[in-house]
Amino acid sequence: MSQFSSYFEAARQASRHTVTIGAARTQAILNDLADALVAQTDAIVAANASDLARMDKASPLYDRLLLTRDRIAAIAADVRKVASLEAPVGEVVESHTADNGLNFRKVRVPLGVVGVIYEARPNVTVDVASLCIRSGNVAMLKGGRDADDSNRKLVEIIRNVLGRHGVDTDTVQLLPSCHEAAEALMNAVGFVDVLIPRGSQRLIQAVRQQAKVPVIETGASIVHTYFDAAGNAEMAARVVCNAKTRRVSVCNALDCLIVHRSRLADLPLICSPLADKGVELLADAEAFESLSASYPPRLLKRSTEADYDVEFLSLRMSIRTVGDIDEALEHIYRHSMKHSEAIITDDPQAAARFLNEVDAAAVYVNASTAFTDGAQFGLGAEIGISTQKLHARGPMALRELTSYKWQVTGSGQTRPA
């Protein structure tokens, strides 16, 4: 860690003072940052061009890396949005006075130093920085090598704004994009309060395997929607198509449709909007049989067992036939990654069982899993979607970037033996 210890020591020092910045100043900082991003659009685009020049235009990463004038304006708008959200720090979560006169206040505090390891998406740089600033945290960013020029320019702008407001510029730091920096971040015990990997399942697994600091896993998931015996087929057609095709590359996109055997005859109707979108179906024998007359043959295949353990992130979807809700729950239990799961049913008892028994961050009745998102859940923003149960679950925004402390005030109380 020695090579990067100055970064970590600086982050820890910066984190000592963030609680004293206050909500009014973090709001002013973020509004100024939004202005600065727009004002320096040309410089950002130029830095981005040098990243793009190193990347193959045919790569799927190219579009993620690209920053245009419009995209920079959208990023700035997101920063203003975060500025407008209520700052969580200092909120008294609960308070009571004990019989001995001691007053206990549970007060919201920043987590401290938030590390984020991510890939070639420069928008994440500004996103994480603004959420950390508003929640009183220090951001330690480790971006992908492909986006390094863009990230360095963006962090330069952020730090300049912090400096103009008299705030420690090390409140936001960008680590070098090398692998050694990622390793140092994962091992910075005592310096990093939480590490959030954002990106592919491979990245998340690597961080979970290697990190010695606390990690929150986000994103990666296999999402199911179960069409129950008592489901409305027209609703299912709309909801399934939305969940599968609204954006195929996001974590809440549908991967597997589970269908009750008694409703196989409705499968052609449910799946027909998917054909128009070019969705390839990987169906078990019964579902294949049901679809074979209506679904385009080039888009219909038999599934293998392995298909049910794939997060597709593409125009593919598996289909599984079950005999009852217990089989559906069992399939979800075996294959879910506890992100988003849905049931389509008009049976209140089936709905209640699904809501209670499926173990996932978000469980839906009669709605598209595409709603799993911080803004849609009313959190106003999102730093990621936690798929673990510790600390925060599902969409994480400002409050989810806080901890608490107990403030206890007395008049000389001692505890009896």
Add this chain to the structure above:
Amino acid sequence: MSQFSSYFEAARQASRHTVTIGAARTQAILNDLADALVAQTDAIVAANASDLARMDKASPLYDRLLLTRDRIAAIAADVRKVASLEAPVGEVVESHTADNGLNFRKVRVPLGVVGVIYEARPNVTVDVASLCIRSGNVAMLKGGRDADDSNRKLVEIIRNVLGRHGVDTDTVQLLPSCHEAAEALMNAVGFVDVLIPRGSQRLIQAVRQQAKVPVIETGASIVHTYFDAAGNAEMAARVVCNAKTRRVSVCNALDCLIVHRSRLADLPLICSPLADKGVELLADAEAFESLSASYPPRLLKRSTEADYDVEFLSLRMSIRTVGDIDEALEHIYRHSMKHSEAIITDDPQAAARFLNEVDAAAVYVNASTAFTDGAQFGLGAEIGISTQKLHARGPMALRELTSYKWQVTGSGQTRPA
């Protein structure tokens, strides 16, 4: 992990059904367990005797291992206490309906499978099991080899009670006491939702170093009390003596008294109750000078820098002299482990700075740090005191053993592009 995979698979299966047990049944189970512990006192004492026979009577572990009739009655009383606490599962933490008609409910759920690695304290076995049962969690216990006969008898009693109530007996499991089982538990990704090490700093560090599953660190700490320029010396004498000597082996016990230079003349008064208790003071030059005339010479030594990084867990306490509150805050920042920290002052401004700027689970004004305890904080019980910021901070009881899920109900809503 193969050797122990049947334990983990059984735990995961058991965790699927705990939410359906319900508060009334967990209460009945725990009250029956209390009865069973008392009824089988002789069998527990006999199992404990076989553990004790293997241990050196002179060992400090001997007393921790010992189970007497009275201690078993006290353990049973604690179980009844947990039974009387409100069951957290199912609580609707928040709820709102969005403009599109989707209803969002944030509902408390169990964490799932809670692993606990601990040392030779058989009372922890019952303690953890009862908190897990009441909070809807499955307990995977890995106790110390020294207490294995006691633990096996206690877990047998617990599982019998679970079985009599028609609950999966694998809701509480005791792993073999070998090191391989601890390793398997630390690596049971996907099977263990949180792992809590309870015991020495060495144990906690080893778990943090090796675990691949989420860990909550508990306990180990260096505790400070700062006697401010505006402190009341008589209050300090009472509070410091209580914090240091009430129980020297617990994590909230005072390790270091920080004293404002302008109040060195009060040090003999503040420390005089400590002499009666036999506390050895490790003082810096100024404090040593101030105490040399009054404190028993055999109990007064000069401190070294290393003394300020020791959690004593004994009748020793270090003393540091500072010039102002900033120096005190700096000393705490450098040496604290973020557990419990206190200031003695009549100056509201100093109190406010201390409460806001000291980063610890519990920060006190004019009170003994001995209060850092689940029962004292109004939580009714305690599975440990978290010294990290993620998930839960400070005393952890039933609520701190829960997560939440989002239940979203609609009428066919889809998300616009």
